[in-house]
Amino acid sequence: MQKKRSREVDADSESHKDKKIRCEFSLTDLKEGCVELVTINGRPLSFIDDSGFQKIISPFVNSLNNSMAINSANIRQLYLKLETKSDEI
Secondary structure, three states, X not given: OOOOOOOOOOOOOOOOOOOOOOOOOOHHHHHHHHHHHHHOOOOOHHHHHOHHHHXXXXXXXXXXXXXXXXXXXXXXXXXXXXHHHHHHO
């Protein structure tokens, strides 16, 4: 019987280091995604301020030349604004 060999991939290997991607992504996409994380996915609002999440989104925020910070206070305001809008409909 042949043993299955596990293959370990080093995340810091040269083949993965500094790999760049391009994607279509708007500030609206980012803000709506953050609202969805809190409302639909049940993440706590404080998740938006976590250093790991901020590290993930900072390249998007920086590339969009965003003047609005993506933080829990701003996402809460956006959620309340969207909730008010849906109540009016």
